Amino acid sequence: MSSETEGKSEVSRRDFIGLATLGAVLLSSLSVLTGIFRLSKPTVRYEESTKFKIGKIDSFPVGTVKKLDERGVFIFATDEGLHAISSVCTHLGCIVAISDTGFQCPCHGSKYNEHGKVIGGPAPRNLAWLEISQNLDGSLEVDSAKSVPTGTKYKFYA
Amino acid sequence: MSEPNHNGIDSFRNNLKSIIDSFASSFLRSGKPTSDKSRASAMFNNFFLHVQGVKTHMNTLRPTYTLGLGLISLFLLLITTVSGVVLMIYYNPSIENAYNTVKDITYVVIGGSLSRNIHKWAGEGMIIFVLFHMARVFFTGSYKKGREFNWVIGIALLVITFGINLSGYMLPWDQLSYWALVIVANIIQSPKEITDSLGITQYFDVGGFSKELFLGGLNAGKESLTRVYLLHVMLFPILMFIFLGVHFWRIRKDGGLTKPDSFEPQESDAQLFSPPEKKGGIFTTNKTYGLMELAGGRTPAVDKDVENTVLSWPNLLIAELAVFFICFAGVVVYSFFIDAPLKELANPLIPENPAKAPWYFLGLQELLSYSAFMGGVGLPGIALLGLALIPYLDREQEHVGVWFSGKQGKSVALQALLAGTPVLVGLLAFVISFGWFRNWWPNVPQLLITLVNPGNLWVVFMMLWSVWVIKKTGSTRMGAIALFTMFLVSFVILTYVGTELRGPNWGFYWSHSQWPPH
Numbered sequence: 001m002s003s004e005t006e007g008k009s010e011v012s013r014r015d016f017i018g019l020a021t022l023g024a025v026l027l028s029s030l031s032v033l034t035g036i037f038r039l040s041k042p043t044v045r046y047e048e049s050t051k052f053k054i055g056k057i058d059s060f061p062v063g064t065v066k067k068l069d070e071r072g073v074f075i076f077a078t079d080e081g082l083h084a085i086s087s088v089c090t091h092l093g094c095i096v097a098i099s100d101t102g103f104q105c106p107c108h109g110s111k112y113n114e115h116g117k118v119i120g121g122p123a124p125r126n127l128a129w130l131e132i133s134q135n136l137d138g139s140l141e142v143d144s145a146k147s148v149p150t151g152t153k154y155k156f157y158a
Numbered sequence: 159m160s161e162p163n164h165n166g167i168d169s170f171r172n173n174l175k176s177i178i179d180s181f182a183s184s185f186l187r188s189g190k191p192t193s194d195k196s197r198a199s200a201m202f203n204n205f206f207l208h209v210q211g212v213k214t215h216m217n218t219l220r221p222t223y224t225l226g227l228g229l230i231s232l233f234l235l236l237i238t239t240v241s242g243v244v245l246m247i248y249y250n251p252s253i254e255n256a257y258n259t260v261k262d263i264t265y266v267v268i269g270g271s272l273s274r275n276i277h278k279w280a281g282e283g284m285i286i287f288v289l290f291h292m293a294r295v296f297f298t299g300s301y302k303k304g305r306e307f308n309w310v311i312g313i314a315l316l317v318i319t320f321g322i323n324l325s326g327y328m329l330p331w332d333q334l335s336y337w338a339l340v341i342v343a344n345i346i347q348s349p350k351e352i353t354d355s356l357g358i359t360q361y362f363d364v365g366g367f368s369k370e371l372f373l374g375g376l377n378a379g380k381e382s383l384t385r386v387y388l389l390h391v392m393l394f395p396i397l398m399f400i401f402l403g404v405h406f407w408r409i410r411k412d413g414g415l416t417k418p419d420s421f422e423p424q425e426s427d428a429q430l431f432s433p434p435e436k437k438g439g440i441f442t443t444n445k446t447y448g449l450m451e452l453a454g455g456r457t458p459a460v461d462k463d464v465e466n467t468v469l470s471w472p473n474l475l476i477a478e479l480a481v482f483f484i485c486f487a488g489v490v491v492y493s494f495f496i497d498a499p500l501k502e503l504a505n506p507l508i509p510e511n512p513a514k515a516p517w518y519f520l521g522l523q524e525l526l527s528y529s530a531f532m533g534g535v536g537l538p539g540i541a542l543l544g545l546a547l548i549p550y551l552d553r554e555q556e557h558v559g560v561w562f563s564g565k566q567g568k569s570v571a572l573q574a575l576l577a578g579t580p581v582l583v584g585l586l587a588f589v590i591s592f593g594w595f596r597n598w599w600p601n602v603p604q605l606l607i608t609l610v611n612p613g614n615l616w617v618v619f620m621m622l623w624s625v626w627v628i629k630k631t632g633s634t635r636m637g638a639i640a641l642f643t644m645f646l647v648s649f650v651i652l653t654y655v656g657t658e659l660r661g662p663n664w665g666f667y668w669s670h671s672q673w674p675p676h
Contacts, residue, residue, distance in 0.1 A: 037371070040385075045375045069507045091530055092344035094337070094509040106511035107341070108527040109664040120597055121664075122527045124351040124604045145376075 050145035056138050057082075057156045065098070073130060073142055074098070081153035084132050084142050085116045090125040103127060115150055126150060197471040207475075209406050213467035214474040216427055217417035217559070223298070224415065226481045227291035233485045234280045234287060235398070241277035242391070245270075249329070251387035253380045256331040257503045264500055275493035281323050283489065285518050288319050289649070296548070296642050297571070299558045299635065300416040306549035308408040311401055313546045318398045320518065325390035327516045331383060336504030337513040339378045339386070345526065345534035346372050352531055355605035378506070418559035423466050430468045511662045520656025521649055524586075527664055528594065528611040537613050541645065548642070552634040563635055570627060570636045574643035581619060582651050585612050590666045620644045 011019070052071055060066065060077040067074055072088045072095060087103075089096050094107035102113040111120035116127030128147040132154045134140055140156060173180070183190045188199035198212040217223055248267055250259045263270035292312060295301060301309035324342065328335045350365035359366075374381025409415065501510075515523050525533030557563035562571055589612050595602045620641060628637035661667035662674060 040374075041367070041371055042374050042381065046381055047375050047377055047379050050376075092341045092513075092526065094340070094513055095507065104663060106509050106663055107337075107513040108523075117600075118596065119600050120593070122530060124530055124608075125354060 051141055051143045053135070053139050053141050054132075055140065057134075057140065060140075067098070069095070071142070071144065073144060075132075075142075078153070081155040082132055082140070083151075083153045084130040086128040086130055086144060086147075088128075089123060090118075090127065091121070091123040096127070117150070132156075191471055194469060197469050200471050207471075209410055210470055210474060211410065211414055212470055214470045215414055215417050215421075216423050216430070216466045216468060217421050218415045219430075219468070219473060219477055223417075223559075225290070225294055227287055227294050229478060229481045230485050231284055231287045231291050232402070233482050234284045234489070235402075237280040237486065237489055238277055238284070239395070241273050241280065244273050245277055246391065251329065251383055253331055253383055253504075256329060256383060260330040260332075260500060264498075271497065272490075272493055275496065275498050276489055278326075278498035279493050279496070280489045281326060282516075282518070284319050285323060288316055289646075292316060293642075293646060297562055297567075297639070298416060299560065299563055301549040302553075302555055302558050303416075304412050305408070305416070308405060308412070309549050310546050311405050311408070313542060315398065315401050315405060317542065318394055318401065322390060322394040322398065323518065324516065325386045325394060328383070328386045329390060330500055331504050333501040333504055333508075333510050334499060334516075336378060336506065337510045338515050339382060340509075341513060341515050341523070343369050343373050343378060343382075345522075345530065348530040348534040350531075351529070351604065351608060355603070355608065416559040418557075420560075421466055427468075430473055512660060512664055514656070514660075517653065517657050520660075521652030522656075524652045524656040524660070525613040528589070528613050529608050531608055532611060532613050536608075537617060540617060544641070545645070548638050552638040554633060554635045557635070562639065566631065566633075567636060567639050570631065570639050571643045574623065574627075574640040575647060577623065578620070578644040578647045579651065582616055582648060585616055586651070586655060588612075616648065620648070 054066075054068065054075060060075060060082060062077050062079055064077050065074055066077075067087070069087075072086060074085045074087055076083050076085065085103075087096050088094075089105040089107065089110055091105060091108055091110050094105050096103040096105045096110070096112065099111070101111060101119065103116065104111050105121065105123070109121045110118065110123035112123070112127050113119050116129065118124075118126055129150050129152055131143050131146040131148050131152075132140055133143070134156050186200050187203040188196055191197040191200040201207045201210060201212045245263060248259050248263050248270070250256060260274070263274055265271070295309070295312065324338075328339045328342075347365040347369035349368070350359060350363065353359040353362060353365065370376065372382070372385065373379070374385050514520060522533055522538060525537055527533070529536075557567075562568040594611060595607055623644065624637040624641040627640040628634055631637075658670075659666055659668065661670070661672070667673055
């Protein structure tokens with residue numbers, strides 16, 4: 001063994017080249033794989049923005065519920081203010097409907113109370129409460145990607 | 159040479175006359191198979207046939223041994239490949255056109271509906287026959303003696319079969335497709351249930367990442383259809399044929415299909431044997447051990463298996479052709495009478511109620527209704543890992559090629575069936591009547607449900623039962639038989655419950671006629 005003749009050196013020249021090649025192969029395979037995955041992860045989303053306008057405060061009289069189907073959100077107007085609850089079931093993404101006890105999912109029977117808290121079925125999480133903000137022109141905006149703690153209500157003035 | 163013109167025209171005329179004959183005999187590289195020798199070379203000189211041996215063991219030809227199941231799976235695959243290419247003439251994978259082109263194929267294109275039905279039913283038939291084939295291979299102990307890895311390849315082929323069916327289900331872009339896609343995307347996202355329970359989702363959202371990678375966005379849309387289409391017509395078929403090639407090649411190298419050591423030919427087999435014509439020479443016996451007769455294996459087994467074999471041409475090929483025609487006729491007749499479903503155009507606003515995955519995933523969907531993570535990722539993962547490891551955990555080499563490894567295995571399988579069925583049915587009846595933790599204690603942490611739910615309990619029961627069988631019989635093979643029988647029992651029962659007994663809101667109904675009108 002050359003490593004013995006060279007004394008100090010622990011890795012022989014041949015081993016070194018072999019290990020370096022192995023490392024290069026592993027590294028390049030890994031980069032190719034990462035590259036393919038990175039390429040497949042969309043950089044641009046060809047879908048509607050998660051932020052959307054829901055109109056002015058006048059269109060939400062106290063005591064009403066508005067169901068915005070295409071956005072997957074319920075807007076509740078109460079004395080304490082507005083709050084938005086997502087209508088996308090946290091189990092497998094079906095659209096929940098309002099029921100006697102709160103919300104119910106048609107797909108696998110998940111049940112939520114009126115605050116979106118899970119009370120039955122397979123859903124692993126509570127329904128998300130979403131952020132509502134007011135633009136300068138007074139219109140309200142919901143961001144379905146931004147959830148806020150359960151119970152967060154917003155007071156807005158026209 | 160003296161009169162080249164005259165001779166040339168003559169021979170040209172003769173060639174022209176015999177063109178059919180000469181073309182036919184040139185089709186096989188060694189000419190027409192008229193003797194045993196040329197029949198042998200017809201097999202091993204042919205590109206398509208040489209994956210099979212020149213001689214085939216009698217046991218392989220017994221319909222009661224293989225039941226033709228692997229062959230049927232292969233033929234169904236070929237039928238879906240041809241019909242799939244036909245459908246691609248009109249199908250357009252964009253969310254604007256997908257539904258309309260499928261509608262055109264079904265209602266306008268001549269022969270379109272039949273082609274689509276054939277494609278659909280042959281594809282779903284593959285699931286059934288691949289599972290049956292797996293059961294046959296398992297119960298005859300054919301995953302032993304060098305075939306361990308081929309069993310693992312078989313599991314990979316099973317997964318690809320499920321994947322290719324599922325991706326095809328989404329292409330029509332009707333309500334069924336769309337909501338199945340949504341459900342599958344959320345199954346892919348289900349590791350979130352675990353990361354949420356541990357509170358690490360914001361740092362390590364593997365579920366969300368996988369879902370976005372699969373859908374090409376946050377919601378099912380046009381990018382998703384492109385990806386599913388790519389999987390269905392490119393990635394899965396390529397993988398399928400590569401694995402299939404290896405699957406067949408290894409069977410050939412392992413010396414053909416398994417057979418029992420105790421094999422005895424029956425009287426009716428005698429006519430199939432053709433004794434070698436050679437009588438003289440240095441060998442006084444009638445047997446020849448020509449190279450082409452050596453059976454493969456770890457070492458060439460001279461003096462073994464050469465007996466009880468018959469020439470593959472024509473015996474094996476006729477049997478295969480018969481299976482093909484029965485298979486094709488079955489698919490065509492079924493497709494003639496039963497139409498593949500096509501619902502209204504996908505509508506993201508109105509979920510189907512109940513929203514169901516295709517039938518072959520409804521067993522999983524039943525488990526999903528207990529816990530998304532365990533039903534979608536955990537338990538299927540455990541099942542596949544368990545199946546793949548069977549040949550490595552049961553290394554007994556006896557009784558290969560014998561159904562149920564004999565009498566004891568039969569009773570072990572029967573016991574597993576008789577014990578497993580009531581336990582699983584009872585467990586399901588309990589959940590349906592009384593609910594689970596969430597119904598009793600609404601504030602129960604999700605992690606507890608993920609860890610303790612009916613699906614997990616059933617899997618634990620299957621494992622304990624098999625370990626008990628191993629302890630009782632002292633044989634790992636018996637434990638494997640018990641486990642596999644229960645796996646089949648659970649697949650059948652859960653699929654039945656998910657398909658037939660679950661109605662709107664995933665509620666329990668004895669039949670569709672009891673579903674509330676909506």
